[in-house]
Amino acid sequence: MSALSQKHLIGIKYLQKSDIELIFQTAQQFKDVLQRPIKKVPSLRDITIANLFFEDSTRTRISFELAEKRLSADTINFSASGSSVKKGETLLDTVNNILAMKVDMVVMRHSSSGAPLFLSKHINANIINAGDGTHEHPTQGLLDAFSMLEKFGSLKGLNVLIIGDIKHSRVANSNIQLLLKMGANVKLCGPPTLVPKHIEELGVTVELNLKKALEWCDVANVLRIQLERMDIKFVPSLREYSLFYGVNKTLLDSIKKPITIMHPGPINRGVELSSDAADSSQSIILQQVENGVAVRMAALYLLAGRA
Amino acid sequence: MQPRAILDSKQFSLTVQRLCHQLIENHTDFSNTVLIGVQPRGIYMANRIYSLLQKLGHANVPFGKLDITFYRDDFRVKGKPIEANETNIDFSIEGKRVVLIDDVLYTGRTIRSALDAILDFGRPDDVELLVLIDRRLHRHLPIEAKYVGKVVDSVSTEKVKVDWKETDGKDSVWILGEPKVTA
Numbered sequence: 001m002s003a004l005s006q007k008h009l010i011g012i013k014y015l016q017k018s019d020i021e022l023i024f025q026t027a028q029q030f031k032d033v034l035q036r037p038i039k040k041v042p043s044l045r046d047i048t049i050a051n052l053f054f055e056d057s058t059r060t061r062i063s064f065e066l067a068e069k070r071l072s073a074d075t076i077n078f079s080a081s082g083s084s085v086k087k088g089e090t091l092l093d094t095v096n097n098i099l100a101m102k103v104d105m106v107v108m109r110h111s112s113s114g115a116p117l118f119l120s121k122h123i124n125a126n127i128i129n130a131g132d133g134t135h136e137h138p139t140q141g142l143l144d145a146f147s148m149l150e151k152f153g154s155l156k157g158l159n160v161l162i163i164g165d166i167k168h169s170r171v172a173n174s175n176i177q178l179l180l181k182m183g184a185n186v187k188l189c190g191p192p193t194l195v196p197k198h199i200e201e202l203g204v205t206v207e208l209n210l211k212k213a214l215e216w217c218d219v220a221n222v223l224r225i226q227l228e229r230m231d232i233k234f235v236p237s238l239r240e241y242s243l244f245y246g247v248n249k250t251l252l253d254s255i256k257k258p259i260t261i262m263h264p265g266p267i268n269r270g271v272e273l274s275s276d277a278a279d280s281s282q283s284i285i286l287q288q289v290e291n292g293v294a295v296r297m298a299a300l301y302l303l304a305g306r307a
Numbered sequence: 308m309q310p311r312a313i314l315d316s317k318q319f320s321l322t323v324q325r326l327c328h329q330l331i332e333n334h335t336d337f338s339n340t341v342l343i344g345v346q347p348r349g350i351y352m353a354n355r356i357y358s359l360l361q362k363l364g365h366a367n368v369p370f371g372k373l374d375i376t377f378y379r380d381d382f383r384v385k386g387k388p389i390e391a392n393e394t395n396i397d398f399s400i401e402g403k404r405v406v407l408i409d410d411v412l413y414t415g416r417t418i419r420s421a422l423d424a425i426l427d428f429g430r431p432d433d434v435e436l437l438v439l440i441d442r443r444l445h446r447h448l449p450i451e452a453k454y455v456g457k458v459v460d461s462v463s464t465e466k467v468k469v470d471w472k473e474t475d476g477k478d479s480v481w482i483l484g485e486p487k488v489t490a
Binding site: 046 | 374376377378379382383389390391392393394423424427428429
């Protein structure tokens with residue numbers, strides 16, 4: 001019998017190695033459930049979950065909703081557009097009003113870093129962070145690592161390259177923390193303006209030359225250029241970015257070993273990743289999406305058991 | 308109080324043999340029968356039955372493992388989630404005769420969960436229950452086994468422990484603990 005050490009899933013930062021292993025082990029069982037003719041178990045039939053999306057999302061939102069339904073939980077969905085948030089209601093008021101309707105868990109995405117952490121100090125429900133600003137996106141980190149684990153059998157000693165907009169990426173942050181905890185080697189690659197200074201102190205290395213970096217790695221996780229978070233110009237133009245840091249099939253073919261390509265989505269095709277690379281047999285992008293449901297089921301299941 | 312032996316390894320083996328012969332009596336050639344062991348410890352029992360049936364000339368009876376963790380009704384009651392085990396049923400149970408196998412039948416709640424879980428794999432023709440030990444005095448639900456190795460009358464402060472050659476070095480069944488009766 002084991003349980004998570006945490007009541008909330010705010011970030012990978014707060015998880016222990018044993019927590020991560022328990023989530024992976026449980027996710028594997030849920031992945032088997034998803035292969036069955038009836039892809040549903042009754043575990044959370046007494047639980048109500050609110051999905052609060054203060055920021056746009058397609059994949060994460062659908063993935064969470066599906067995970068909740070596969071666990072037989074009741075769900076309510078909320079998005080900031082078209083709600084009283086527009087009338088000036090505070091975050092805490094909005095959430096407390098929803099919790100007053102007897103909700104047990106909250107899945108929240110917010111554009112402000114730290115919003116889920118703030119909430120966890122004021123409310124009783126279990127909180128799962130579905131992405132907060134440029135801070136963390138723990139379930140994405142978990143599903144990325146789970147997909148690597150599935151492909152390579154072990155994370156220990158695996159060489160993982162994260163390419164692109166590291167500065168604005170919560171996915172990069174969660175990935176770095178998780179991979180280092182599990183004993184993988186992490187290298188970052190991107191334009192100097194988008195790789196934070198002193199990030200080596202986390203225990204990662206930085207390589208500004210994409211070809212050299214690719215030659216080193218087993219897996220390349222390609223990030224999206226987040227134009228919506230850039231209020232100043234970090235790169236001269238998307239074309240120039242693509243020229244120096246875009247991953248394409250020609251580049252991949254010029255490297256001797258087959259590198260596995262990952263992307264958290266949504267892809268800017270032709271910018272950070274070309275279509276021929278994204279759709280090649282080296283890419284496990286759709287497996288990532290598939291694993292996302294199982295990993296989120298595991299997180300929801302284990303947190304609900306902690307209540 | 309000292310642990311009391313209920314079955315030693317010789318009786319153990321005789322009991323398993325008898326259960327196999329009872330199965331053969333009812334299922335003749337096993338053409339439409341599947342065996343399903345309940346995780347975690349029902350698997351040991353199911354393995355025994357499966358390999359003995361093989362020796363008795365009934366090879367290739369489909370054999371699956373069922374984990375009922377996600378179907379339990381005491382999730383969130385016990386305070387901790389229970390670690391999940393592997394479920395491995397790589398055949399259809401639609402229209403089959405299912406023999407569900409566990410080591411100890413106690414409250415009946417595990418079997419209730421297992422019945423729920425089985426129905427998610429299809430609609431079997433019928434489901435029978437085979438257990439090594441039946442603690443018949445503690446049932447919470449109207450569930451009975453069709454094939455019973457041994458009936459044990461015990462009180463709830465006692466524990467029935469099944470040792471397996473595979474994990475404990477020896478086949479045997481014990482009663483542990485004090486037989487306190489609460490008023």
